[in-house]
Amino acid sequence: MNTHTIDTTAPVISADAYDTTAFYADAGAIATVTNTTAPDAVALPPEDASTAELLAAAQEAGRRAVPAPLAETALVARPLLRRVGLPVPDGSLSYAIAPELTVRYAHPAASPVGSAGCLGDEDTLLVTGTLRRVPWARDASAVVVVATAPSGPVLFTLIPDQAVLTPGGNLAEEPRDDLHLAALEIPASLVRRIVPGLLDEARLRAALARSALIAGAAERCVELTVAHTTARTQFGRPLSRFQAVKQEEARLIEEAALVRASVEAAAAPLDTGGVAAHFAVAAAKTQASASAAEIARIAHQLHGAIGITQLNPLHLATTRLWSWRDEDGDETYWARHLARSVTATALWPALTAEP
Known part of the structure; x- marks a missing residue:
């Protein structure tokens, strides 16, 4: 009878055992993984990196099962913020594409047409609704939200602490959290009107x-x-x-x-x-x-x-x-x-x- 020996010298840790916040202690690295591959960091590419370089970094994060939102930060959140001219926060970022949110203007403009809040003197928003299954929301310093306002599509930055968070996860135990917003005011400085x-x-x-x-x-x-x-x-x-x-x-x-x-x-x-x-x-x-x-x-x-x-x-x-x-x-x-x-x-x- 043939036997096979399982090598258990390298510990394997399930995803929920990681302290994801520690991965952003060093601004030059997004994560260090020691349980599946060599113990070196997957670097977060610089903001001026090409799309090909960003994709290569995301592939490496997927290969190493990096328990942090590298792809969400590098390929989605950062580029969108730069496109609209909003400041890019430090640390991990996430995103939510939520056209179903209820969005109105916090300071309605005087107009005989339309309901209150459909026009605004400026772009401060009141946002109500739920952002479903936001990747890594509990660990993100900010969430980039794309929604639809009465004037058309808008993009704004949301701090997760401003919302009520219901924790969730996917099959791999990666965070997929719901963020509940109840007439949350988003200042105009964090809002940009965008083209479709x-x-x-x-x-x-x-x-x-x-x-x-x-x-x-x-x-x-x-x-x-x-x-x-x-x-x-x-x-x-x-x-x-x-x-x-x-x-x-x-x-x-x-x-x-x-x-x-x-x-x-x-x-x-x-x-x-x-x-x-x-x-x-x-x-x-x-x-x-x-x-x-x-x-x-x-x-x-x-x-x-x-x-x-x-x-x-x-x-x-x-x-x-x-x-x-x-x-x-x-x-x-x-x-x-x-x-x-x-x-x-x-x-x-x-x-x-x-x-």
């Missing part, structure tokens, strides 16, 4: 950030699975020597490569905007969400039952894949957007243009 196109950009940035995280977690699944099948012996030889295992590993590597390629291809179009950005981001999130389930299935199948346990680091990647697959739009949602973003004349250039 920026609302679309916020959705695209959120979806691409989640896709980059999925790409990193997929890479981690490949690393762990190849290491396991190489080390684990059965019937006198490593699992990786069996043809059926080789075939499944090849499919795993293929799916991970598809996700990585689609994410990298979306970097340049996101900077240019327009139809190309919608096409590239929709393709990236559709591919990432569609591949997430298959990547997790193959990784767990080749690990056997051990992969889902707290003693094995695989669960840190796969529970995130299952969670991130649905967040910021699943594959069905983005496949519809992908179909709408192209026409007969635009499809071929979109497929053949260099990234």
